[in-house]
Amino acid sequence: MSTRTSALGDLVFGVDIQSGDVRGDAPSYAVVAYDGxxxxxxxxxxxxxxRRIDDEEPAIxxxxxxxxxxxxxxxxxxxxxxxxxxxKLVQVTGDERPEPLSRVADRHGVPYGKKPMREAEAAAxxxxxxxxxxxxxxxxxxxxxxxxxxxxxxxxxxSEDRFTRRIHGSVKxxxxxxxxxxxxxxxxxxxxxxxxxxxxxxxxxxxxxxPAEIPVSARRSGDTRIEIERxxxxxxxxxxxxxxxxxxxxxxxxxxxxxxxxxxxxGSVLDVWSSRTTDTADVIEWIIEHGRPVVVAADVEPxxxxxxxxxxxxxxxxxxxxRDLPVDRKLHRTREEAYDNDHERDAMAAALFAFDDHExxxxxxxxxxxxxxxxxxxxxxxxxGGESVEAVLEEMAGDESDDEPEPAHEPRELTAExxxxxxxxxxxxxxxxxxxxxxxxxxxxRERIEELESELSEARREERREARERREVTRLERENERLKRxxxxxxxANDDLEGKLERLKELWKLDHSDFADxxxxxxxxxxxxxxxQFTTDAIERADDAYGxxxxxxxxxxxxxxxxxxxxELLVEYDxxxxxxxxxxxxxxxxxxxxxxxxxxxxxxVTIQEVDELAVARESExxxxxxxxxxxxxxxxxxxxxxxxxxxxxxxxxxxxxxxxG
Numbered sequence: 006m007s008t009r010t011s012a013l014g015d016l017v018f019g020v021d022i023q024s025g026d027v028r029g030d031a032p033s034y035a036v037v038a039y040d041g042x043x044x045x046x047x048x049x050x051x052x053x054x055x056r057r058i059d060d061e062e063p064a065i066x067x068x069x070x071x072x073x074x075x076x077x078x079x080x081x082x083x084x085x086x087x088x089x090x091x092x093k094l095v096q097v098t099g100d101e102r103p104e105p106l107s108r109v110a111d112r113h114g115v116p117y118g119k120k121p122m123r124e125a126e127a128a129a130x131x132x133x134x135x136x137x138x139x140x141x142x143x144x145x146x147x148x149x150x151x152x153x154x155x156x157x158x159x160x161x162x163x164s165e166d167r168f169t170r171r172i173h174g175s176v177k178x179x180x181x182x183x184x185x186x187x188x189x190x191x192x193x194x195x196x197x198x199x200x201x202x203x204x205x206x207x208x209x210x211x212x213x214x215x216p217a218e219i220p221v222s223a224r225r226s227g228d229t230r231i232e233i234e235r236x237x238x239x240x241x242x243x244x245x246x247x248x249x250x251x252x253x254x255x256x257x258x259x260x261x262x263x264x265x266x267x268x269x270x271x272g273s274v275l276d277v278w279s280s281r282t283t284d285t286a287d288v289i290e291w292i293i294e295h296g297r298p299v300v301v302a303a304d305v306e307p308x309x310x311x312x313x314x315x316x317x318x319x320x321x322x323x324x325x326x327x328r329d330l331p332v333d334r335k336l337h338r339t340r341e342e343a344y345d346n347d348h349e350r351d352a353m354a355a356a357l358f359a360f361d362d363h364e365x366x367x368x369x370x371x372x373x374x375x376x377x378x379x380x381x382x383x384x385x386x387x388x389x390g391g392e393s394v395e396a397v398l399e400e401m402a403g404d405e406s407d408d409e410p411e412p413a414h415e416p417r418e419l420t421a422e423x424x425x426x427x428x429x430x431x432x433x434x435x436x437x438x439x440x441x442x443x444x445x446x447x448x449x450x451r452e453r454i455e456e457l458e459s460e461l462s463e464a465r466r467e468e469r470r471e472a473r474e475r476r477e478v479t480r481l482e483r484e485n486e487r488l489k490r491x492x493x494x495x496x497x498a499n500d501d502l503e504g505k506l507e508r509l510k511e512l513w514k515l516d517h518s519d520f521a522d523x524x525x526x527x528x529x530x531x532x533x534x535x536x537x538q539f540t541t542d543a544i545e546r547a548d549d550a551y552g553x554x555x556x557x558x559x560x561x562x563x564x565x566x567x568x569x570x571x572x573e574l575l576v577e578y579d580x581x582x583x584x585x586x587x588x589x590x591x592x593x594x595x596x597x598x599x600x601x602x603x604x605x606x607x608x609x610v611t612i613q614e615v616d617e618l619a620v621a622r623e624s625e626x627x628x629x630x631x632x633x634x635x636x637x638x639x640x641x642x643x644x645x646x647x648x649x650x651x652x653x654x655x656x657x658x659x660x661x662x663x664x665x666g
Contacts, residue, residue, distance in 0.1 A: 015064035016040050018057075019129025021073065021121040023048050028076045035121040038063070039129040046122055055087070062089040067132035069098045069106040069124060071140045078241060082142045086235070090217040097128050097137035100243035109136065138243040145341055146236040147216050151180045152207040154230040170203030175228035177204030181473075183231070186220045187212060188466060191336050211236075213340065251275075252381030253296035254363075255321070256356030257303060259311040263288060264348035267296050270367055270381055272360040274342050277349045285311060289318055299385045302359035304330045304351050322389045324359035327449055333459050334452075362448045363388065366441055370394055378402075393434055531626055533584070533612055533619040535560045539567035539593070544574055551618060555579035558626055560607060560619060564589050572596040582630050584610055584621075598637065605629035 017039045025032035034054050038045040038061070049057065058066065068074060071094060075081035085094060098104050110117035110127045113136055117127045131137060153176055157169040180198065187194050187210065194212040198205055212219055216233055223233045253275065256266040264279035265288055276295055280287070292298060292315070301316035302324040303309055308316075316323045335354035344350045367384055373394045374383045378401055386397045534557050536547045547553060557580050564585035567575075572593035575583070583597065584607040597604050609632075610625045 015133075016061060017065045017067060017129045017133045018061075018063040019067045019125035019127070019132070020054070021068065021125040021128065023121045027073055035125040037122065037125040037129045039126070039133060041133060044126065044129075046126070048122075058092065059089065063092055065093050065095050065132045067095045067097050067128040067137065069096070069128055070103060071096050081140070081241065082237065085140070085142045090215065094140040095132045095137040095246065096140055096243065097131040100138045132246075135246040138245055141238070141242045141244060142240075143235040143237055145213065145215050147212045147214060147219055148234050148236060149183060149210040149212060149219070149221060150207065150232040150234075151176055151183055151205070151209075152230055152232070154225055154228050169201075172228045173201045173204035173206060175204070176206065176208065179229040179231065180205055180208035183208075183210060183221050190214075190218075190220050191333070191340070192219065193340065218343075251296055252299050252385050254300045254302065254356045254360050255292055255296070255298045255315075256352040256354065256359065257288070257301065257312045257315060258348045258351040258355065259309050260348065262346070262348045263311075264346070264352040265291060266349065266353040266356045267292075268356045268360055270299065270360075270384060272357065272364065274353060274357070277342075277344055277353055279346060279349050279352075285314060289315060292319070297381075297385065299381070299388055300324050300359050300363060302355040304335065304355040304358070320389060321385075324355075324362060326358060327452070330354060330358065331456070331459075333463070334455060337455075337459065362445065365444050369437070374398070395430065529623045530620045531558055531623045533558045533560045533621050535562060535614070535619055538563045539565065539571060539575075539585075539589075541571050541574055544571070544578075548578075553578045553580070556581045558621065559583045560612060561585040561587075563587050564593075566590065567593040569593070569596060576600045576602055582626060582633070584612070584626075584629065598640065601637075603630045603633040603637075605633050 019037040019039065021035045023033040023035040031050065033048055033050055036047050036049055036054060036057070038047075066088070071081060074094075075084045088094065096103060098106050098109050106124055106127060107117050109115075109131060113131060113134060115127050115130045115134075117123065153172050155172065157165075157172055184196070192212055192214050194210045197209040197211075199207050216235055219233070221231065221233065224231050252270055253267045254270070256268075258264040262279055262281045263283050264277065266277040267275045269275055278291060298316075298319045298321040300322045301312060301319065303312045304326065306325045306328055308323055308325045313323070330351075335350060338357050339350050339353050342353055344353060366388065370384050370387055371380050374380050375398070378398060382401070383394065383397050386392050387394055534547060534551065534553050536559060537543045539561050544553075553559065555578065557578070559575070559578075559580040559582070561583060564587040567590055569592045573596060576596060580602060582603040582605060584605055586607050589597070589604065594604070606629075609629055610621045612619050612621045
């Protein structure tokens with residue numbers, strides 16, 4: 006069994022301040038957990054109260070004063086925002102002007118005591134009987150925000166551009182997932198999208214539903230985040246949990262599971278109840294307990310026998326649609342209400358559609374009812390009993406007059422004026438009846454319009470779905486073309502690499518002269534190892550790229566700037582000869598000369614470069630080496646002659662010094 010008219014069976018927390026003050030730092034609370042049978046009592050701190058509410062998620066949090074839980078309206082709004090989506094805060098003593106808890110408890114026969122724990126228990130028991138007002142600070146509209154989960158800022162360049170495009174694409178995909186979930190749940194919403202490079206920077210959905218009804222949860226993962234926030238009211242609203250024994254409209258869905266729904270005469274849903282283990286007598290007893298039916302309605306045509314039997318037992322008016330209500334119309338009409346199963350939805354839809362058909366009639370009757378008379382009683386007797394408003398008011402006025410019997414008298418003859426008034430009243434009643442018929446026709450046409458609008462909405466959804474599919478096909482085609490281009494570029498690069506590989510093989514063969522298959526015309530070629538600059542880093546990069554071995558021909562593209570350490574590093578590789586562009590430093594030149602490393606100008610050798618490597622004619626290289634040897638021999642003779650001259654000069658200087666002494 007499920008019910009909204011009583012919280013019995015659901016968990017209810019009754020709360021009252023045990024010690025301290027809500028404006029202080031550490032108030033404690035008396036908490037009573039009540040499920041209709043068992044009672045659990047505890048004294049907890051404010052923090053533990055919040056934790057317990059989050060862990061157990063009671064259906065109702067009941068108190069005699071909501072401001073015992075928050076010091077002001079702002080704090081109360083924050084408290085309400087932090088409650089679980091299925092938990093109601095109920096003030097059992099009334100709305101903005103609450104009564105004393107003792108008086109409310111006495112009126113409903115609930116045990117009461119002045120101690121905080123007894124007051125908390127009384128609040129829980131009263132709320133379980135649907136006594137009190139729900140305290141609300143939020144509407145039934147919820148905002149969903151899909152946005153970036155991380156900043157798009159970075160170091161700049163192509164990588165940052167791709168990173169930004171990926172994030173915006175992720176936001177767009179997440180927004181489409183939210184939109185699809187809302188469409189599948191048949192929820193009404195409005196969308197506001199901010200488009201950015203590669204997709205969306207954010208998307209907002211204003212949904213006509215509570216967070217508990219929305220099939221989307223807040224989350225943050227990687228590139229995206231989803232935030233869900235219920236729209237706040239202008240102030241604090243107090244709504245009664247249920248109106249007892251008022252005149253109501255009853256919707257019934259009979260079957261294996263029987264469901265009953267009640268609305269007041271203003272179209273607000275009061276209660277809904279369903280059970281699989283009930284009979285007609287139980288249904289009638291439940292209705293008697295919670296209201297006085299004016300109209301009993303079903304959602305199918307003709308009216309089921311069980312519903313007709315219940316209608317006759319209350320002598321209420323009946324209502325059925327011109328044809329069975331379709332599911333989409335029932336979903337749309339009950340979209341703002343909560344229910345536990347399809348049977349409750351169907352019963353609720355029957356009651357709401359019956360109200361829609363009678364709303365105009367209710368308004369006309371209400372306009373004629375003076376303040377001193379009960380509006381619901383007049384509507385019930387006019388709608389269900391078929392009486393005129395004037396006759397009902399006259400009878401009710403007579404009931405309120407003095408009960409002393411009036412002296413008997415003979416009815417007098419009506420004057421001509423009174424006869425005319427009576428005739429006109431009868432005519433007005435006939436016209437009002439005709440107007441009711443016309444309004445019924447208008448109502449049926451309105452229903453047809455709603456059906457067509459529903460079909461149009463469905464067609465639009467289908468069109469949007471097809472448009473999404475077309476966009477996806479277009480995207481996949483573009484992706485296919487991009488992959489084809491990348492494949493073509495990769496194949497072209499592969500061809501280039503294969504040619505390069507062949508050239509490298511030839512160079513490798515040149516570097517290993519024992520290969521007999523080297524072409525005769527290439528036997529005069531020698532590989533050359535280029536180095537971009539005469540620096541330590543450039544030498545090491547060249548060695549990492551293709552290796553520098555003893556006896557290699559080294560080619561310095563820029564020989565300037567080298568110091569002692571760089572020259573010593575190059576000497577360690579023991580090159581056969583160093584071909585250079587530019588002028589060597591004196592330090593580098595001395596070190597290379599001292600270590601017998603031949604150095605010659607690159608201009609004297611024809612160097613053919615192949616990608617990172619190069620080749621040169623063996624004969625030209627050998628000529629550079631021979632020329633260096635000749636220069637080196639001259640340089641050694643000059644250096645030796647200079648040393649001899651210096652020794653002679655030093656000897657003469659010593660002899661002259663001796664003679665003078």
